[in-house]
Amino acid sequence: MPIAFWCVLAAGLLPVLTVAIAKAGSRAGFDNHDPRGWLEKQSGRARRADLAHRNHFEAFPFFAAAVLTASHLAAPQARIDELAIVFLVARLLYTACYLTDRPTLRTLCWTIGYLTVIGIFLLPVFVH
Template sequence: MPIAFWCVLLAGVMPLATVAIAKASGPGYDNHDPRGWLERQSGRARRADMAHRNHFEAFPFFAAAVLTASHLHAPQARIDELAMAFIAARLLYTLCYVTDRATLRTLCWTVSYLTVVGIFLLPVFVH
């Protein structure tokens, strides 16, 4: 299986990791009302929850890009490289979000977004 497909799996697991950080960071986690509890959090727990939500937002675009580029026979090595860059940028994004480094977080988000655009464009520009 191509590395990029493994990256899709990792991207799908990232929301679980960040919500685990959120739940572990806040006081008195309430499993009877997890979403309500998360909404009432602040600080690190709140930022981890926001990263969790953003991972869900980024996932469909990334997965669609990988599948589209693969289906259109873009060079697999390039898809893999960009997919790994996406995962690296998203991991750094998470670290920046949880540690409240807003400007660097935005840069990481931008890099991850541009890697997805790059994956989509591979079939057009690279044969």
């Protein structure tokens, strides 16, 4: 299986990882009947982890679609793999920046990830 497909799997797991971090701290008042309501009331690192969790869900479809599209259109697999790795690293750094409250660096990581996905989509157009 191509590396890029493994990156899709990893990117799909990032939301679970970050929500686990959000829920790992104080569980005081946690209500499994309304976990999102409980998460809305969190602050600090737990709140930032929840926000990263949400953003991972937002970024995932665009990334997965890009990898599948580029693969389907026979873009060079090595380039798809390289850009998928860049995306995944950018998202991991994005998460670290979110958790450590570094908003400017977080935005830079988000931008790199977003531009990487656009690059994956455009690979079949420019590289053949």
